Amino acid sequence: MLQNVVTFACISVFLSINAQETNAPKFGKGLFNLIGEDSTWTMKVGLRFQTLAISSWDVENGLSNPSSSMLIRRSRLKFDGFAFSPKLKYKLELGLSNRDQSGASEYTSDAPRYIMDAVLKWNFSRNFVLWFGQTKLPGNRERVISSGDLQMVDRSLLNSRFNIDRDTGVQLRHKTKLSEKFLMKEIFSISQGEGRNVTTGNEGGHQFTGRIELLPFGDFESKGDYRGSDLKFEQNHKLSFAFGYNLNKNAVRTRGNQGAYMINNNGLYATDISNIFIDAMYKYKGFSFMAEYANRDAKDPLAKNSDDTLTGDEVQVGNGLNLQTGYLLSKTVEVSARYTNISLNKNITGEGAENQYTLGLSKYIAGHKLKVQTDVSYTDIGFSTNKLLYRLQVDIHF
Template sequence: MKKLLTIGAILLISSLTHAQSFEGSGIGKGIRFMPRDSSFFLQWNTRFQTQYVGTLNLDDNQYEDAFTIRRFRLKFKGYLLNPNIGYKVELALSNRDQGDFFSEHNDAASIVLDAVLKWKFAPGWQLWVGQTKLPGNRERVISSGSLQLVDRSRLNSRYNIDRDKGLWLWHEDQLGRMVVREVLAVTSGEGRNITSTNESGYDYTGRIEVMPFGKFKSKGDYFGADLMREERPKLSIGVTYDYNVGTSRERGQLGRFILDANGDRVNSDLATLFADAMFKYKGWSVMYEYANKRVARGVINGWDSDGNERYFYTGEAHNVQWGYLFKNNVSVDARWTQNTPTAIMINEVEEQSIIDDPETRYELGLSKYIAGHTLKIQVSTAYRDRLTKDDEMLFFAQMEIGF
């Protein structure tokens, strides 16, 4: 990490020495500069989230809490040679940010989130090459720094298809006032930073979005809350279908590797469907998402490297969130999420969900936007109504700081 920061500092100092100006730099817009020959453009953003989480078990009244640096990101984007050849690099440096990737990557850090080249080769067309987010559910594609509540929903944490490596083909067209956007992706299928040989097949993702009333201001269909206070109703409807051929991980691109009795990776096909919508108008915002994941071919279970039985995570979930942003940039928000993992037949007469506990979650939040999503304070509380485990109350507080 020290080497990485040192290299970053050298790059910054070198670039500043030859930069023409900082025109366009500012909070939320990062530090922007360009060499005298205009051979490239660089925007550097840094942000981190300081988070508090408390959990109250409503059965035994036990309370647990923790402070953490939820995320710490370095992001670089810009273009090379001309604006039609863009790039994005994003690094995750906090331990919490990398989650359980240590155990999934031979105890090595998984720092690289995005490393992708973007080529605008014709009007309305782009080709992306590298590693970045797949065009899955809307909430996952929205940046973690631009969320309406403290963190993403249970639907996202259980069903999202995250990031992968490969090719993305984007197209956007305007039909009168309506905007239609399509994307196709062909990727490795087992997630970011995996270095092993792809022996089982690829992942195929397709998404279409329709904005019947035209585009949102400042790409508002992909950030939480109506910070731009849309003067006219704006709506975006999206559908994604993902088919992952021969994956070995519990959630396709995420989770533990599942092994057979011989210790070899199993290869099952996972099919995932997402449907979502975003609506904004004069401070009001509503977002809906649906997710459904199933094993389309192959076994549904196996073992992990420690000998524990593991299942591919399948089921369905619904998520609705809505809120209102007052003129003093205080937002009141709410969320309802229902997760129904697949029930498994454990004997001849009994079927139950052993993949995960079914639950319904109700959440209320309050946010103060000091400088948009770049500098904000958010608090929320949630009630977890769980089917077979103790119900819980959750308490969150978070400050987002960046430039």
């Protein structure tokens, strides 16, 4: 606790001093920018947080069992720039909220997981970029979209059940033009396969991920294929269609590199887990539509002991579908809607289908950098009591 207080105090003093000595950038462009005396390095420092209020009810012959809470959903410090050469970029993102740091275990030395991203990006040849470090894997589109750039209060159930999140490893990225407008982007990744901030070494095998994106009408404005809402009001039709495949060899967690560790009498149970992702993003004059499909399968999804008795753990195999759309009524007000279906293998997980319907409203005061978002969701749960959920969130990003 004392260490955290000291760290926060040092950061506050550092930011205060620099705010007085430097010209602060435009709102949303970072707290301040540093440039080395010989111009061989730069650093932009940013800060953002989200304050979230939640109310929920069981839906069974009326509304019952009400509950409510308020929390700091996310709180992040961000650092990025280049080192030695503009061709060698870096990104460091630290999570400060309890939700950001959750998930500690013996495999992360039972310590808070402060580090979200810590990655170097080397543009070593033309359109080839090599990433090395801990960062998001090229999985489903919604996961790669920053939590600060989402169209709704938070990501869908598909993401929470099927995403492959962050891992430590190497990514090779490339893009090429197939015609004057037609753009193709390819990503290949090899990573450890157990998620972020693991300190005990590789307990299973490695994880291999590939993704191809096709943009027939050219690139989006301001990386809009990975930002929710069409805040740039694309004047021409823009579409990105992508296919991804992920294989986690000898995975030891129930969702590949996510979920609980599958423990048996010999230590950890391991099996091959594969994921398929198909998604698309379309934008035109304030209208946006995103579709995602995810599938997870496993070589042997039921965790076993050495004598073949079941441990009670199982891989979360099944399918997910997410359809989401939004329309900007003005430059600052957007209405949105989402439908999500989760269908896990009932014979393995014991869970039925789950359907969620969400309506959202967003007020963009300064784009995604300062916004107020609210939504209401009805969840039809085949294996539990149906739920009604209301959320209100304020997001600020310096």
